[in-house]
Amino acid sequence: MAIHSEQYLEFWRERHLCTLTTLRPDGSPHVVPVGVTYDAAAGLARVITNGASAKVRHVRAAGAEGARVAVCQVDGRRWATLEGRARVRTEPEHVAEAVRRYAERYERTPRPNPERVVIEIAVERALGNG
Template identity: 75%
Template sequence: MAQDVRDPDPGYLAFWGERHLCTLTTLRPDGTPHVVPVGVTYEPEAAMARVITNKNSTKVANILAAGPDGGRVAVCQVHGGRWATLEGLATVRTEADRVADAVGRYAARYERTPAPNPDRVVIEIAVDRALGRG
């Protein structure tokens, strides 16, 4: 079921606020999918999803390899009969204020603050498609 990226159904939005492990799918340079578990935050007003990670991760390498404009990705979560997928163009951001903002959002959703990591970056996903049922 398609959702409005900036104004999703209340149940769908609530689902993105619950504490659920998600997956991030990036594409390797050879076009094959790379799927890993991650924590994701979603800000519909900005049509933005965020994933904090280490700058040396494969997911970051895959996005950077896609070129300066970023790479197409999908994040997904499922719980029972509820599921949600966000798709969009991902870029890697290293600015301290953007990373700190993403860490704060992660801490709010997952109810824990990650340990400091000088190699942390944020993958920002400009969401252009939202699917699912919350």
């Protein structure tokens, strides 16, 4: 499938469990299941999570330029990966937008969580195979 084709974007709108890969301080990969939304127009992938999570600590440890991360989803032979720089956003409007997009993609509104933050990934590379 062509990257950013309608087929590719539709795959990112379907309900799929994804993985997020961050790097630990020792450089080893930390891979966890997450829900991801992709806003191709803005060039952003978003992951909502608890602010105390290991993935958030890894992203914050990278500093102001952001952490290199990847999110991936697989469905049979179809797969898609988005790579880029991640930053943690805590602003209520960013969290609300990420929750709205999550609820749209995953067809359920996450329970309230006052510790919720958003890992925003500025997508630099999109890969996939249809």
